[in-house]
Structure formats: C-alpha cells, structure tokens
Amino acid sequence: MTAHASFKKRIRDRMAKTGERYGAARRTLIEQADSADSHERVWVSPPEQPDASVIEHTGRSWNEWCDLIETWPEAADGHGAVAARVLAEFDVTGWWGQGVTVGWERITGRRLVNQMSDGTFTAAVSRTITIDATELREMLYDDDDRSDLFGGMTSEMRSRVGVKIPRIRFDVGTVGISIEEKSDGRATVGVSHEKLTEPADVAQWKPFWTEWLEALDAG
Numbered sequence: 265m266t267a268h269a270s271f272k273k274r275i276r277d278r279m280a281k282t283g284e285r286y287g288a289a290r291r292t293l294i295e296q297a298d299s300a301d302s303h304e305r306v307w308v309s310p311p312e313q314p315d316a317s318v319i320e321h322t323g324r325s326w327n328e329w330c331d332l333i334e335t336w337p338e339a340a341d342g343h344g345a346v347a348a349r350v351l352a353e354f355d356v357t358g359w360w361g362q363g364v365t366v367g368w369e370r371i372t373g374r375r376l377v378n379q380m381s382d383g384t385f386t387a388a389v390s391r392t393i394t395i396d397a398t399e400l401r402e403m404l405y406d407d408d409d410r411s412d413l414f415g416g417m418t419s420e421m422r423s424r425v426g427v428k429i430p431r432i433r434f435d436v437g438t439v440g441i442s443i444e445e446k447s448d449g450r451a452t453v454g455v456s457h458e459k460l461t462e463p464a465d466v467a468q469w470k471p472f473w474t475e476w477l478e479a480l481d482a483g
Contacts, residue, residue: 290320305330309377311367318367322356326367333368343369343381378466385463387470390442390454393481397445400453400480404430404441414476429456436465453477 278289305327311318315325322329338345343365351361369375378385403409410419410432422438423430429440442454455473460466 305371307371308373309370311363311370313363313367318360318364321360322354322364326371329364330368330371333365334372343375376463378463380458384458385460385466387457387460387466387473388455389470389473389477390452391474391477391481392446392450392452393477394450394483395453395480396449397443397451400443400451401430404432436460436469453480 275286275289278284278292279286282289284292307326311326318329319325324332333339333346333350336346336349338349346368347361347365350356350364351358354361356364366375370377375381376385378387380386403413405421405425407421410421411417414434418435420433421430422433429442431438431440433439437457437459440454440456440458442452442456444452444454446452455477457469457473460469
C-alpha cells in the first residue's frame with residue numbers, strides 16, 4: 265500500500281468511527297500530527313512543502329521524518345545517502361524522496377533556504393512575458409546579442425544549441441534559462457542563477473533577475 269493510500273485509509277477509518285465527512289476527518293488527522301510534533305522540535309528553517317502535503321503523500325509528518333532519519337547512519341553521510349535510503353525503503357516517488365531529504369536538511373539546519381546539496385546557493389525566478397521565444401533563444405547564443413541582452417555583462421555560453429535549458433557562465437556563478445513558449449505569443453521564462461557562494465548573493469541576484477524579466481516584458 266502506498267503512503268498516499270495508507271493516509272486515505274486512515275481518513276476512511278476515522279470517518280467510519282466518527283461519522284465525519286472526508287475533509288473534516290483529514291483536517292483532524294493532520295492537526296493531531298501537528299499537535300503531537302509541535303513540542304518536540306524547533307525548526308531552523310521551514311521546508312518548502314507544508315506538513316499537510318508530506319503527511320498526505322508519504323504518511324509521515326515532517327517531525328516524524330526527522331526523528332526517523334536521525335536514527336540512520338546515513339544521516340552523517342549527506343544528502344545523497346539519505347535520499348537513497350528514503351527511496352529504497354519507502355513507497356514514495358523520486359520527487360518526494362528528494363523532497364523529504366531536503367525538508368529534513370532545512371528543518372535541522374543542515375541546509376539553508378536556497379542552498380543546494382553541494383553547499384552553494386541558487387537564486388531562481390520566473391515570469392510569463394510577451395516575447396518571441398525563438399528570437400530570445402537565438403539571442404542567447406549570439407555573443408553580441410547576449411551582451412546586449414545582459415547589459416554588457418561578461419558571459420560565456422556553456423551549452424550546445426537545442427538544449428532545453430541553456431547555461432551561461434557569468435563572473436559570478438552560472439545561469440540556466442528555460443523558455444516555455446505559450447500559444448498566445450507569450451513565453452514563461454525561468455532564470456536559475458546557480459553556484460552562488462552565500463545567502464547574500466541570492467539577495468543581490470534575485471531582484472536583479474526579477475527586474476531583468478520585467479524589462480524583457482516591457483520590450
């Protein structure tokens with residue numbers, strides 16, 4: 265039985281016992297888990313997903329996962345070892361296997377917000393804008409156009425033509441740019457500025473890329 269199905273069974277069992285509707289029974293079980301966990305652990309930083317989501321998709325609350333992982337020898341071996349054990353021993357998807365591990369790292373202070381498993385930081389933003397997606401891709405690969413596009417900043421294209429997310433090296437870090445073309449003449453452009461060394465870099469570059477996308481949208 266999957267974790268998701270197991271949680272649904274707990275909901276149905278409570279409905280049969282109490283006569284509650286599905287939504288009320290689900291909320292009560294989540295609140296009970298929150299209440300049981302609230303006094304046991306101080307979170308250094310919150311995980312991306314709320315407790316309700318991790319309970320519904322894995323059958324355990326965040327604090328239950330933290331308590332479990334910290335009994336494993338893999339907890340001392342880093343992200344990869346913990347994620348591998350979660351995926352090997354529990355019926356969760358690959359996404360949730362990684363998500364549980366990252367959540368544990370954030371809650372326990374092993375990973376800060378925007379920090380990657382290698383210790384570097386990433387500033388990520390996205391926006392749906394009015395732009396010719398094909399033209400934008402072509403500009404990224406042309407040295408002169410790319411210089412104009414990024415306000416004269418020194419850059420080096422690191423990806424071959426045709427990759428889904430071209431990566432560009434700057435003086436500070438590497439930027440991946442995804443372009444998803446829409447049917448209405450717009451495109452969703454995502455910017456992921458990777459290999460930053462500290463949280464202050466994220467605070468600097470995230471507003472920069474937000475303004476850059478706004479400028480592209482303004483034309």
